Amino acid sequence: MHYYRPRCRRAQAISPAARAPARDHSREMGEAVKTFSDEEMGRLLPTAKPYSVVILKRGPKFGDDTTPGIVWEHGRRNFGLRDDGVLAVVLPATDGSDVCGIAVFAATVDETTAIMGDDPGVAAGVFTYEVHSCLGFPGDSLP
Secondary structure, three states: OOEEEOOOOOOEEEOOOOOOOOOOOEOOOOOEOOOOOHHHHHHHHHHOEEEEEEEEEEOOOOOOOOHHHHHHHHHHHHHHHHHOOOEEEEEEOOOOOOEEEEEEEOOOHHHHHHHHHOOHHHHOOOEEEEEEEEEEOOOOOOO
């Protein structure tokens, strides 16, 4: 049996002797986080499905006079993509950085790139973006 340690690029198999001992992590309210057994991990990990993550950033025209209206239409389109089930999670960033938002698409990288190419904010130069492939667990949701 192999165990997997998450990595940015791909999962790497490690032996049981090399893995760290299981430990409980504390939650904010002092309640222990469940520690999953190796068997539970073995059942859950194969259920991960491919998705795409978009990191939306400020473009060269971000902040000009047209930005508010273009961002409004970008948001309208996002609601349509959510309604279609293509945009699974949308997270506008509120920290004032160059990252404007993060989104998870139930689509391939190529499909997501095409979707983003048609985005009004991207087309107007208000936003730029990166698309990354990722894995997720169907049914995950925000609290």
